[in-house]
Amino acid sequence: MTIRAFVDEHYRHFNAGALASTARSLTEFIENGGRLFVTLAGAMSTAELGRSLAPMIRAGHIAGISCTGANLEEDVFNLVAHESYEKIDDWRNLTAKDDAALLQRGMNRVTDTCIPEDKAFRKIEQHMLERWQKASVAKQAHLPHAYFYDMLQSGVLDSEFEANSEDSWLLAAAKANLPMFVPGWEDSTMGNIFAARSIEGLIEEACLKGGIAYMTELAQWYQSATTPMAFLQIGGGIAGDFPICVVPMLNQDLKRNVPLWSWFGQISESSPSYGGYSGAPPNEKITWGKISPDTPKFVIESDASIVAPLLFGYVLDQ
Numbered sequence: 117m118t119i120r121a122f123v124d125e126h127y128r129h130f131n132a133g134a135l136a137s138t139a140r141s142l143t144e145f146i147e148n149g150g151r152l153f154v155t156l157a158g159a160m161s162t163a164e165l166g167r168s169l170a171p172m173i174r175a176g177h178i179a180g181i182s183c184t185g186a187n188l189e190e191d192v193f194n195l196v197a198h199e200s201y202e203k204i205d206d207w208r209n210l211t212a213k214d215d216a217a218l219l220q221r222g223m224n225r226v227t228d229t230c231i232p233e234d235k236a237f238r239k240i241e242q243h244m245l246e247r248w249q250k251a252s253v254a255k256q257a258h259l260p261h262a263y264f265y266d267m268l269q270s271g272v273l274d275s276e277f278e279a280n281s282e283d284s285w286l287l288a289a290a291k292a293n294l295p296m297f298v299p300g301w302e303d304s305t306m307g308n309i310f311a312a313r314s315i316e317g318l319i320e321e322a323c324l325k326g327g328i329a330y331m332t333e334l335a336q337w338y339q340s341a342t343t344p345m346a347f348l349q350i351g352g353g354i355a356g357d358f359p360i361c362v363v364p365m366l367n368q369d370l371k372r373n374v375p376l377w378s379w380f381g382q383i384s385e386s387s388p389s390y391g392g393y394s395g396a397p398p399n400e401k402i403t404w405g406k407i408s409p410d411t412p413k414f415v416i417e418s419d420a421s422i423v424a425p426l427l428f429g430y431v432l433d434q
Contacts, residue, residue: 119429131418138381138414139430142346145379145412146431150344151179153377155359157351157394158420161190162226165350166285168425171432173288179345180295180337181285182359185304188261188296190226191286192268193236198279202230239276241309243267245318248310252320259325259333260301265290295337297330299358327358334362339374346379347407348427350420352386352394364405380407381414383423 117125120139127136146152154169160183172178194201204210207228215225223230224237231237247263267273268290274281281287289296301307314321338345349356366372386395398413407413416423 118433119426120433123426123430131416134414134416135418135423135426138416139427141412141414142348142379142381142427143431145344145346146177148344150346150378152177152346152348153180153182153359154178155347155349155351155356156181156183156187157349157353157355159186159190159226160350160420160424161187161194161285162229162231163421164194164283165421165424166191166194166288167283168428169285170283170288171434172428173285173292173294175432177431178289178294179341179343180297180359181289182297182299182355184353184355185260185298185301185307187355188264188286188298188301189240189304189306190231191284192240192264192273193231195279195281195284195287196239196273196276197232197235200232200235200278202232204228204230237305237309240267240306243272244306244309245313248313248319248323251323255320255322257323257325259296259329260298260307261296265293265296295333297334297359299327299330300354301326331358331362331365334359335366335370338362339366339372344375344378346381347377349380349382349384350424352382352384352392352396356382357393360401360406361404367405376408376411377406379412381416383416383418383420383427385417385419 123136123139127133142152156165202223204225205228207225218225218230222233224233244263244267247266251258264286268287302311310319310324313319347360360377363374363376366374380398380401382398384394386392388395388397398407398415401407402409
């Protein structure tokens with residue numbers, strides 16, 4: 117039984133029903149010529165979402181991605197240090213002393229998974245530093261993800277892959293030169309390292325373009341789109357709010373009269389009552405000029421690490 121057949125048979129009600137409805141609608145949207153823009157918040161890369169997102173990229177269904185700096189780098193960390201990661205099944209029972217011991221060993225924990233500092237952060241740092249320094253000397257400036265793309269496209273890491281390269285969504289994106297937007301990249305391990313090396317004088321801060329450059333790139337990209345665009349928000353926060361705002365910016369601030377997002381779906385476990393963007397319901401976005409009352413709108417209130425692979429698998433009919 118394929119994932120599509122399984123979902124159609126068993127996912128009938130509540131959040132399961134919402135997933136099925138979302139999957140059917142998104143599949144129809146793509147089959148009718150639309151493409152999907154995905155936003156990644158949380159720790160989706162450490163959750164190894166690339167196992168289902170990378171095939172979506174290779175299939176040509178993904179038009180672009182907006183992600184946090186953590187998701188950008190953690191896909192590469194897993195790619196080169198997978199065998200040194202540690203899984204902690206009873207993570208809820210860890211004490212403060214247990215976590216302090218992990219710190220002493222250089223194991224940075226994300227819920228049930230520990231990322232090894234020396235095998236992941238420092239291994240990637242040397243390759244990134246070379247690129248930052250080269251750009252600094254040449255008085256050039258690039259967007260954060262462009263340095264990652266260059267590193268992956270160069271093949272310098274190929275011999276160091278420990279995870280299946282087919283499971284890396286960032287590698288698939290780099291190979292396709294997929295439009296990428298990483299707002300707030302500074303809030304990441306590599307962002308912190310970049311700041312540290314700038315303070316030390318090893319690189320020029322000016323070699324890195326920031327969020328405004330990403331928004332202008334996003335505006336150019338959105339205006340040039342020739343197909344209807346679906347927006348899938350996994351989680352929320354800046355990864356979701358930044359790209360969806362390009363439409364009201366173009367229409368309200370630049371008076372360009374571009375189409376609104378044609379389809380909207382959201383996977384989140386946040387509650388709207390807390391006032392955060394992650395839990396904001398789709399209708400709230402109507403008031404900001406991001407989507408319209410007629411835009412197909414779907415919300416799945418569940419764990420994205422469970423739901424997103426099912427949704428992508430359904431579209432791919434695996």
